[in-house]
Amino acid sequence: MAIDIEKIRGLFPVLHQEVHGKPLVYFDNAATTQKPKAVLDALNNYYQTDNSNIHRGAHTLADRATRYYEETREALRQFINASESAEILFTKGTTEGINLVASTFGRKFIAKGDEIIISTLEHHSNIVPWQMLCEEKGAILKVIPINDAGEILYEEFEKLLSPKTKLVSIVHASNALGTINPVKKIIAAAHAVGAKVLLDGAQSSSHLQVDVQDLDCDFFSFSAHKLYGPTGLGVLYGKRAILESMPPYQGGGEMIKEVTFEKTTYNEIPFKFEAGTPNIGDVIAFKAALDFVNNLGKDQIRQHEDELLRYANELLAEVKGFIPVGTAAEKVSVLSFNINAMHPYDVGMMLDANGIAVRTGHHCTQPLMKRLGIEGTVRASFSVYNSKSEIEKLAESVSRIARIKNK
C-alpha cells in the first residue's frame, strides 16, 4: 500500500508556507525533521492541563504527568525492542547519550593502553567525547578507514580489533553520506574480543527498523527531534547489567535514593542517570511522534524515502556538473553532492532562493570531508512528507545552478 503523501503533509503545519515567494521544499531532515500537529498539540496540552513535576508529587496532576512520562518510556522500549523500560534513559540528545557513556562507562572501564574504535564516517559528537576520554585515561583511539563510496572497510575493522579493544562506537547510518553500516556484523565481531558497542542512531532511528536485542548492541543513542519529536530530548538505551555497573552521570534530584552527609546511595536505573527535573513536556509529546511513525510503519516510510532517493539520483545524474558524494550500496535517504567548481554554500543559497532548504558544509564530519578530499557538500535529506514533485523542483533548480558554471 503506497502512502498517501497529501494526507501526511496535511499533518505538518510548517510545510505549508512560502520562502522567498516560492513554496517551501524542506530537504534538511537529517538536521531536524518537522513536527506533526499531534506533537504540537501534545506539548500544548501538557502545559495547559497536566504541567507538574513527576515521580514525587502527591496530587492528581503530578500523577498524570508521571504516568504520561513513563508511557513514553514504555513506547520507546517497544520502538527499539529493549527488553525492559528501565533500559531507556532520557537525555538531551544523541550527543549527550554518547557523552554519558564516555563519562561513566569510560570512567570505570577504560584504562591506560585500552583501545576505542570509531570510524571515518563519524559525526564530531562521536569523535570528541572519545578523544577527551582517551586523553584523560591514556587510552588509544583507532579509526576504521572507508572506501571512496563512503563504506567502511570491514576487513580493516577486523584488523583493528584485539583484546585491548574495550569499546567500538560507530554510527548506524551516516548523517553526511547516508551510508548504512553493517552494524550487526560489527557488533558480533566486537563482542568476540570482549568489547562493548555503542551505536550512534541519530539518523537510523527515523529511517530503519531498530531492534536492539536482535542487533545485540550494548548502547544505542538517538534524538527525538530527528524523529518528528521535540528538540532538546534524546534517548540512550543500555543493557541493564552494563547500566547497573556504571557510576552515575550527574548528581541531584531523581538519581538519589538516600542522602546523608556521609554517604549517598543511588536510585535504580533508569533514574540513576536522570538527575534533576527532566524535560517532561517534551518527553510526553515525543509519544505522539512515535505514534505517528508507528501508524505509518517504518517499512512504509523506508520504502517511500528510498523511492525519493532513487528518483533524485536518477534526475540529477542527468545534470551536467553534478557530482554525487557517498555512493554506498546501503543508504538512508541522504543525497550529498557537489556541483562542478561551485562552493556548496553558494549552491545552498541559490537553492534557498528557490524555496528549497538544504544543508551545506562539512556536516560536523570534518575528518570525513578531509578523507574525501572536499571542503563540504550540499546535502538534501528526504523524509516521509517529501514528494516526487519536490524532487523534480530540486533537480530543476540544481540543473539551472549548474548551468551558470558550466555555460
Added chain:
Amino acid sequence: MSSIQEVQDEIVSEFEILGDDKESTIYYIMEIGGSLEEFPENERIEENTIKGCQSKVWLIANEESGKIHFQADSNTDITKGLISLLLRVLNYRSPEEIIKADLNFVERIGMGSIIGSQRSNGFASMIKQIKLYALAIQSKQNA
C-alpha cells in the same frame, strides 16, 4: 572619482532594479564577483584570512600614494561578489575616508535578508578588517 556616498547610491539603485527576486539578486552578486582583480598567489596564506567568515576570505591592504589599495578573494562566488561591492565603495581611498565611511548601502539593499544572518556576520567581519587596516595605515602615516 565619485564619493563614497555616490558609489553607495549607485549600488542601491542597481539592487532596486533587481527587485525582490532573490534568485536574480544572488546571480547578480555572483557575477560581479568575477570583476575582482587577481589575488596574488603568495598572499593566499592563513595570516591574511578573515576570521568569522563561514567561507574563506583573504584580504590584504597596501598603501599607494596616500590611498589604500585592497585586494581580496574568497573560495565562494557569493562572498567574492560581496567583497567586490565593498571594495567598489572603499578601494583607493584615504585611510581617513575609510575610517569615517558610513556604509549605509548594506542596510539599504537589505543585505541581511539577501545573504542570511550567518553570512551577514562574515560580511561585518570584512568591514571591520578593512577599517582596521585603514587605522593601521593611518597611524603609520602619522608616525
